[in-house]
Amino acid sequence: MSALTEILADWMPGQRWFGSKGREWAGVTEEGFFLDQSDPALSVHRVRVSYTDGATETYLVPLSWRNAPAEELSSAFVGAVPSASGSNYAYDAMRDRDATVPWLTHLVAASTVGPMHFHPAGVAYIPEGVPGDIISGEQSNTSLVYGESAILKLFRRLEPGLNPDVEIHDALRQADNQHIAPLLGHIEIDEPGQEPSTVAMLQTFVANASDGWRLATSSVRDLYAEADLHADEVGGDFAGESERLGEATASVHTDLARVLPTETADRDWYTAVAEQMGARLEAALAIVPGLTEHAEALRALYAAVATTDEPVVRQRVHGDLHLGQVLRTTTGWIVLDFEGEPARPLASRRELDTPLRDVAGMLRSFDYASRHMLVEQPEDQQRAYRAHEWAERNREAFCAGYSAASGITLSSESALLRAFEADKAVYECVYEARNRPNWLMIPLSSLSRLTAGD
Numbered sequence: 220m221s222a223l224t225e226i227l228a229d230w231m232p233g234q235r236w237f238g239s240k241g242r243e244w245a246g247v248t249e250e251g252f253f254l255d256q257s258d259p260a261l262s263v264h265r266v267r268v269s270y271t272d273g274a275t276e277t278y279l280v281p282l283s284w285r286n287a288p289a290e291e292l293s294s295a296f297v298g299a300v301p302s303a304s305g306s307n308y309a310y311d312a313m314r315d316r317d318a319t320v321p322w323l324t325h326l327v328a329a330s331t332v333g334p335m336h337f338h339p340a341g342v343a344y345i346p347e348g349v350p351g352d353i354i355s356g357e358q359s360n361t362s363l364v365y366g367e368s369a370i371l372k373l374f375r376r377l378e379p380g381l382n383p384d385v386e387i388h389d390a391l392r393q394a395d396n397q398h399i400a401p402l403l404g405h406i407e408i409d410e411p412g413q414e415p416s417t418v419a420m421l422q423t424f425v426a427n428a429s430d431g432w433r434l435a436t437s438s439v440r441d442l443y444a445e446a447d448l449h450a451d452e453v454g455g456d457f458a459g460e461s462e463r464l465g466e467a468t469a470s471v472h473t474d475l476a477r478v479l480p481t482e483t484a485d486r487d488w489y490t491a492v493a494e495q496m497g498a499r500l501e502a503a504l505a506i507v508p509g510l511t512e513h514a515e516a517l518r519a520l521y522a523a524v525a526t527t528d529e530p531v532v533r534q535r536v537h538g539d540l541h542l543g544q545v546l547r548t549t550t551g552w553i554v555l556d557f558e559g560e561p562a563r564p565l566a567s568r569r570e571l572d573t574p575l576r577d578v579a580g581m582l583r584s585f586d587y588a589s590r591h592m593l594v595e596q597p598e599d600q601q602r603a604y605r606a607h608e609w610a611e612r613n614r615e616a617f618c619a620g621y622s623a624a625s626g627i628t629l630s631s632e633s634a635l636l637r638a639f640e641a642d643k644a645v646y647e648c649v650y651e652a653r654n655r656p657n658w659l660m661i662p663l664s665s666l667s668r669l670t671a672g673d
């Protein structure tokens with residue numbers, strides 16, 4: 220193994236974007252090329268990790284290079300690689316501002332550098348010559364904001380095929396949908412014998428906006444501060460926003476169904492969905508022992524999916540909709556990140572699905588927002604009651620907004636919707652066990668409610 224491969228193998232598991240935490244590595248290889256040779260030089264590496272369970276993943280790692288240690292970049296230090304003249308010092312290039320300029324320079328020039336191709340969308344101005352600032356946050360990918368006008372998202376896990384984030388943003392632009400941030404370009408990398416992988420996406424940065432998670436949790440904080448008031452009585456009531464969010468979600472679904480293919484679900488689809496949910500549960504049980512007590516009830520919920528006669532139109536959807544994926548601007552809600560669930564294979568994220576998956580994702584998110592502050596005080600019954608009330612109020616408002624804008628009535632009796640919520644909660648259990656174990660109780664306790672039929 221080369222010195223750089225060893226350094227990357229040590230460093231990657233500690234990165235937020237590394238999705239396979241806790242999985243045992245069987246091997247690792249790395250190949251890279253220089254995207255820019257100036258000082259600091261910028262190189263891009265594809266790191267292929269194989270696991271003892273037989274799976275493999277490819278991660279994209281851009282590095283910046285310096286001849287001497289850079290004190291101000293100590294938190295971005297990746298490692299020192301011995302060279303003929305001493306050492307070369309590698310840094311996380313996404314956190315080295317000086318190394319962030321070439322991405323947009325190449326996009327403006329529509330360059331090809333080695334295996335990498337830059338595709339400007341040709342619809343709006345791309346800022347050039349300015350450095351990008353990394354967004355810090357709970358992200359599966361890594362984003363740079365350039366001068367408050369554009370945001371570049373680097374997809375960390377590479378898979379051959381067009382990333383749905385690019386594909387869906389492009390489709391919604393054609394539909395002139397008002398609830399997205401316009402696509403400015405994207406970057407691809409060749410994969411021998413396969414379709415290219417999408418490396419990054421550039422879109423308009425929406426300034427002066429707040430994400431839905433932050434707004435919703437402020438509303439919950441207000442409620443907790445006034446523990447004897449109801450959700451509709453405190454100043455920070457969120458229900459109006461939830462209703463508008465339901466309308467925005469419906470508008471996105473309506474436009475996706477208008478400009479991209481749709482199909483009516485046949486019996487096989489219901490059976491396949493029930494099987495997928497069951498398979499996800501079986502895999503999750505091996506990772507989260509706390510799920511065992513819900514397993515039987517979940518299997519019964521999924522069995523109901525196979526036999527329900529609720530009509531479903533299959534179409535492209537968001538795939539991982541939650542409050543952290545929506546931005547409230549001065550005029551309304553913007554929906555972000557159409558990539559789908561990061562842990563799912565790309566081909567399955569591009570399949571036709573049902574809008575109910577997105578509705579379920581957002582309903583789960585209201586539950587999360589209401590209860591994440593209870594993680595530290597699980598015994599507080601008064602607040603737990605208020606949390607439940609807040610979640611119900613906002614879930615109902617979201618559904619009302621969605622139904623009014625789409626003409627599709629969302630029923631709390633729907634076996635499908637309940638199963639999609641439960642399936643999402645199972646996914647979240649695995650996600651939390653791997654990334655935020657002290658939050659695991661949020662989806663786990665929701666499963667008690669969902670399987671009890673409340």
Ligand SMILES: Nc1ncnc2c1ncn2[C@@H]1O[C@H](COP(=O)(O)OP(=O)(O)O)[C@@H](O)[C@H]1O
Binds near residue numbers: 423556558
């Ligand atoms: N176009 C945008 N304008 C403003 N902020 C954005 C934009 N796109 C993303 N963000 C911010 O970056 C965060 C992460 O972006 P997202 O696309 O969800 O990345 P990830 O796939 O890593 O979760 C969002 O929650 C939002 O705060």
Ligand SMILES: O=P(O)(O)O[C@H]1O[C@H](CO)[C@@H](O[C@H]2O[C@H](CO)[C@@H](O)[C@H](O)[C@H]2O)[C@H](O)[C@H]1O
Binds near residue numbers: 543580587588647
């Ligand atoms: O935004 P990503 O595409 O990276 O989505 C992943 O991370 C999310 C957390 O950042 C995770 O969402 C879960 O936590 C949210 C609060 O942090 C909550 O609003 C969501 O409802 C809950 O699912 C998401 O599941 C995961 O795919």
